[in-house]
Amino acid sequence: VSGPRVPTRSRVRARIDALADALVPGGDGMPAASVAGATGEPLDRVLAIRDDLRPALARVLAAGGPPLDTLRALHADDREAFEAFAALISCAYAMCADARESLGYPGQRAYPIPDREDPDVAELLAPVRARGPRYVATPAGDAR
Amino acid sequence: VSGARDVEIADVLIVGAGASGGVVARHLARAGITVVCLEQGGWTDPADFPGERPEYDALVTRPWNADPNRRQHPADYPVDVSESDVPPTMFNGVGGSTILYNGSWPRMLPSDFRVRSLDGIADDWPLTYEELAPYYARVEQDFGVSGLAGDPAYPPGPDFPLPPLPLGPFGRVAARGMNERQWHWWLHPTAVASRAHGHLNECVRLGTCMSGCPRGAKASTDITHWRDAIADGAHLVTGARVREVTLDARGRANGATYVDRAGVEHHQRARTVVLAANGVGTARLLLLSRSAGHPDGLANSSGLVGRRLMMHPPVSVVGIYEEELQTWMGPAGPPVISLQFAESDDARGFPRGAKWDAFPVAGMHAHVERMADRPFDERFGPAYHRHLVDHIGHAFDWDILIEDLPLESNRVVLSEDLRDADGIPAPKVHYRLSADTRANMAFQLARATEAHQAGGARSTYVAEWWPHQGWHLLGTARCGDDPATSVVNGYGEAHDVPNLFVVDGSVFVTSSAVNPTPTICAFALRAAEHIAGRRSAP
Numbered sequence: 001v002s003g004p005r006v007p008t009r010s011r012v013r014a015r016i017d018a019l020a021d022a023l024v025p026g027g028d029g030m031p032a033a034s035v036a037g038a039t040g041e042p043l044d045r046v047l048a049i050r051d052d053l054r055p056a057l058a059r060v061l062a063a064g065g066p067p068l069d070t071l072r073a074l075h076a077d078d079r080e081a082f083e084a085f086a087a088l089i090s091c092a093y094a095m096c097a098d099a100r101e102s103l104g105y106p107g108q109r110a111y112p113i114p115d116r117e118d119p120d121v122a123e124l125l126a127p128v129r130a131r132g133p134r135y136v137a138t139p140a141g142d143a144r
Numbered sequence: 145v146s147g148a149r150d151v152e153i154a155d156v157l158i159v160g161a162g163a164s165g166g167v168v169a170r171h172l173a174r175a176g177i178t179v180v181c182l183e184q185g186g187w188t189d190p191a192d193f194p195g196e197r198p199e200y201d202a203l204v205t206r207p208w209n210a211d212p213n214r215r216q217h218p219a220d221y222p223v224d225v226s227e228s229d230v231p232p233t234m235f236n237g238v239g240g241s242t243i244l245y246n247g248s249w250p251r252m253l254p255s256d257f258r259v260r261s262l263d264g265i266a267d268d269w270p271l272t273y274e275e276l277a278p279y280y281a282r283v284e285q286d287f288g289v290s291g292l293a294g295d296p297a298y299p300p301g302p303d304f305p306l307p308p309l310p311l312g313p314f315g316r317v318a319a320r321g322m323n324e325r326q327w328h329w330w331l332h333p334t335a336v337a338s339r340a341h342g343h344l345n346e347c348v349r350l351g352t353c354m355s356g357c358p359r360g361a362k363a364s365t366d367i368t369h370w371r372d373a374i375a376d377g378a379h380l381v382t383g384a385r386v387r388e389v390t391l392d393a394r395g396r397a398n399g400a401t402y403v404d405r406a407g408v409e410h411h412q413r414a415r416t417v418v419l420a421a422n423g424v425g426t427a428r429l430l431l432l433s434r435s436a437g438h439p440d441g442l443a444n445s446s447g448l449v450g451r452r453l454m455m456h457p458p459v460s461v462v463g464i465y466e467e468e469l470q471t472w473m474g475p476a477g478p479p480v481i482s483l484q485f486a487e488s489d490d491a492r493g494f495p496r497g498a499k500w501d502a503f504p505v506a507g508m509h510a511h512v513e514r515m516a517d518r519p520f521d522e523r524f525g526p527a528y529h530r531h532l533v534d535h536i537g538h539a540f541d542w543d544i545l546i547e548d549l550p551l552e553s554n555r556v557v558l559s560e561d562l563r564d565a566d567g568i569p570a571p572k573v574h575y576r577l578s579a580d581t582r583a584n585m586a587f588q589l590a591r592a593t594e595a596h597q598a599g600g601a602r603s604t605y606v607a608e609w610w611p612h613q614g615w616h617l618l619g620t621a622r623c624g625d626d627p628a629t630s631v632v633n634g635y636g637e638a639h640d641v642p643n644l645f646v647v648d649g650s651v652f653v654t655s656s657a658v659n660p661t662p663t664i665c666a667f668a669l670r671a672a673e674h675i676a677g678r679r680s681a682p
Contacts, residue, residue, distance in 0.1 A: 022525070023524045023525070023528070024524065024528050024529075025525060025526065025528075027526050027529050028526075028529035028530060028533050029529075030529045030532070030533075045198075045199055045202075046199065046202040049199055049202045049203055049206065049207060050202060050205065050206055052206065068525070071520070071524070072520060075520045083516065086512075086523075086524065087202075087205060087509070087513070090201070090508070090509045090512050090513075090528075091199075091201040091202035091205065091509050092202075093508070093509075094200075094201040094507060094508035094509050095198050095199065095201070095202075099508075100508075103508075103532055103533065103536045103537075104536070104537060105472060105508065105536045105537060106472065107200075107472070108195055108196070108200060108350050108351050108352050108472060108474075108506055108507065109196075109350065110348035110349065110350060110359075111348060111349040111473050111474070112346075112348050112349075113309070113310060113338055113346065113347060113348070113349065114310070117307065118308075118310055118311050120316075121292075121308075121311055121331065124311075124316070124319045124320075124323065125292075125319075125330070125331075127323055127326065128296065128322075128323075128328060128329060128330065129294070129296065131296065131326070131328075132296055133296045133299075134296050134297055134328060134483075134487075135253055135254055135255070135296070135297055135298055135299060135487075136253070136254065136255040136262065136487055137254065137299075138254040138255055138257065138258045138261075138262070138272065138273060
């Protein structure tokens with residue numbers, strides 16, 4: 001029996017890794033997308049949120065060729081598919097602890113407001129106060 | 145959720161449970177008036193908000209995006225933006241767009257109410273700053289506004305109910321640049337609780353205000369108004385999409401027809417109808433409510449329903465700094481406001497001005513997404529990391545809200561071919577930036593670049609606001625004293641239908657340059673007081 005070859009799951013993942021690393025390679029002290037783990041569970045979780053992007057992802061995976069050339073060609077010829085893939089990988093990358101730590105980014109987290117007021121605000125605002133009122137007065141009840 | 149099946153005739157029927165609907169409902173319910181509100185969306189659970197979830201970056205790209213065309217919740221209706229430079233943003237649900245706003249809470253300037261008198265363009269409002277000032281003060285209390293009194297850009301006013309939020313590292317840098325230029329700045333008044341207040345918890349600076357506050361510290365009317373309104377007897381029907389305001393034989397509003405989430409049509413009777421569905425939704429509903437007596441849409445004898453749409457096209461200048469600015473630390477409402485260039489200056493060659501605020505960008509992907517108009521090699525490959533290293537914790541926006549003036553060609557109409565999930569015609573937005581708006585933008589962007597440079601930025605660039613978002617939906621049922629040139633009066637009452645009110649941003653005569661929610665709420669409170677007073681009159 002012959003027919004179209006269906007990529008195995010591992011082959012698909014390998015292709016996603018290659019494309020993702022062409023999009024987000026290692027550098028500037030930061031890991032490549034697959035090295036950070038973006039193309040594993042994070043990508044699955046992003047796809048669960050953005051299942052609307054699955055058709056575009058399928059188009060990206062259907063495009064053959066060297067990864068960087070493939071992405072450039074998609075950027076030029078199928079921008080929707082390219083942007084979908086870029087969003088999936090970039091959002092998945094943002095979930096990776098290694099990527100965040102490399103940036104010095106702690107993520108969005110709680111910073112309780114200190115009890116004391118900003119000590120220098122009065123000083124910073126002093127020149128603004130010194131220049132005096134700047135609004136345009138409009139006496140109540142003037143022409144309508 | 146409180147249903148209304150047992151209310152045969154409401155004293156007041158409100159359409160929309162957002163900012164203005166919440167204000168009106170709470171005031172009227174407390175006054176003992178039987179209130180029913182029809183809201184097409186539902187309640188949001190703070191636990192669902194993205195702020196503290198690992199998938200934050202993905203969640204804000206769609207399910208918690210402010211653009212209804214991207215979000216596509218069941219409660220959302222599509223908006224045809226094929227002829228608009230800016231897509232409108234909103235949230236449909238209890239709390240309305242206060243669920244996703246950042247809580248910026250500046251009053252309009254006195255001159256904003258007198259643009260015709262002062263600048264010879266557009267129109268004056270039928271009320272003054274001084275008339276609205278007591279209502280501003282009351283809604284500041286109700287929404288738990290944090291701020292510092294004494295801003296010289298405004299007439300003297302009362303203290304805010306809560307102390308200001310911390311200025312923070314990047315707020316200090318922004319202030320430094322403005323002081324260097326000797327330009328106006330102040331601590332931005334914000335409806336984010338710096339201390340626990342009413343039903344609001346104290347802010348913990350997650351920095352994710354614009355995707356809903358998971359800690360219940362941002363004032364959204366589901367928290368600040370609807371809980372009390374329902375406790376006082378208001379009936380809130382969720383999942384109720386209104387398709388028509390109905391009239392009696394005398395031409396007075398007598399209720400509204402709505403579709404529930406099962407697709408079943410209902411009619412709620414009422415003695416007074418209040419529209420609070422935002423500048424797109426209210427115009428859409430008035431245009432949908434055509435009848436023999438109102439062939440061009442309800443309350444539209446002036447022909448102005450849907451026209452004069454203003455959206456504050458936002459742009460910004462990003463400054464990148466060497467120093468650590470901790471821009472991930474909230475609140476995502478801006479710490480600094482500037483009204484240096486908000487008032488008119490004939491020397492600039494265009495009327496009116498803009499409001500600035502120093503603004504952080506939360507998350508990682510948002511920094512990349514807003515570069516979507518750049519070539520591949522400036523966004524991905526090695527550029528990806530360089531961009532993030534430059535921006536995360538080292539960059540903030542001078543975000544600029546342009547005061548766009550009312551043009552009758554900028555308008556909301558009914559789409560001829562796009563319909564919502566219930567088969568109701570969707571709104572279509574026609575919105576083009578005017579030459580004055582573009583001149584205003586160019587001027588402000590140049591000044592904001594200078595402000596960053598004065599603050600010590602090592603580089604700057606102009607960024608469109610990710611990209612193009614029309615947060616403020618204003619002017620499509622303007623208020624005024626003359627029925628020939630306005631839709632409603634200064635209390636929001638339709639000239640053509642005396643028991644029909646509009647209380648959302650549709651009533652704006654001009655847009656001001658500042659965020660409109662405080663003015664929407666103050667106007668709505670004044671209207672609610674008027675409605676309550678009239679009902680109690682002998």
